[in-house]
Amino acid sequence: MLRTASVAGLALALAACGPKAEQSAEGVANAVDQSMEAAGNVAGNAVDATVDALTPTPGNQEFVDKAARGDAFEIAAARLAADHAASQKVKDFAVMMVEAHTQSTAKLKDAAKEARPALTPDASLTRDQGAKLADLDKLKGADFDKAYIAGQVDAHEDALSLLRAYAEKGDILPLKTAAQEIVPIVEKHLDMARTLKNSL
Numbered sequence: 001m002l003r004t005a006s007v008a009g010l011a012l013a014l015a016a017c018g019p020k021a022e023q024s025a026e027g028v029a030n031a032v033d034q035s036m037e038a039a040g041n042v043a044g045n046a047v048d049a050t051v052d053a054l055t056p057t058p059g060n061q062e063f064v065d066k067a068a069r070g071d072a073f074e075i076a077a078a079r080l081a082a083d084h085a086a087s088q089k090v091k092d093f094a095v096m097m098v099e100a101h102t103q104s105t106a107k108l109k110d111a112a113k114e115a116r117p118a119l120t121p122d123a124s125l126t127r128d129q130g131a132k133l134a135d136l137d138k139l140k141g142a143d144f145d146k147a148y149i150a151g152q153v154d155a156h157e158d159a160l161s162l163l164r165a166y167a168e169k170g171d172i173l174p175l176k177t178a179a180q181e182i183v184p185i186v187e188k189h190l191d192m193a194r195t196l197k198n199s200l
Helices: 002-015 019-054 060-084 088-113 127-137 141-169 173-199
Strands: none
Touching: 060 088, 060 127, 060 141, 060 173, 088 141, 088 173, 127 141, 141 173
């Protein structure tokens, strides 16, 4: 509010000096807007970096279990889209999710086998994941599309946080490597889900 008043006051003062001064006032206002937007971006990036730094490193078994459950949930939710979704873009996204998460499941399973002792991922869905799938199954058409994609944004944010934490600080090299390889794929899917969410 203070910034708006000060910029407005400056614009009025300069306006009294003629057209060139009006252009200068507009330039000042634009510069202030750009500076505030840049400051906001810097602050947002700082918050993201702080969150990543404070995210605890998951244990080895915890990591493979959470990753496996995440993949299983993504695949199950995506399969519902074949019958429930209205948007072709949502259906196409869901097909991609089945393929991508099937591949990441295989990659993580192979990496877990190389641990000593070997790890066996538990892909059993949590109660919360089961409830979300049940809720999705009740929806059709545009309502399904919105709920499914909103859930995809949340799920991919969670997956990205998990993968980044282990990729940086995990202590089993094959699993770290797998996590590092999957991170950019999940980032791409998250961007796609956010874009879809904004278009529905």
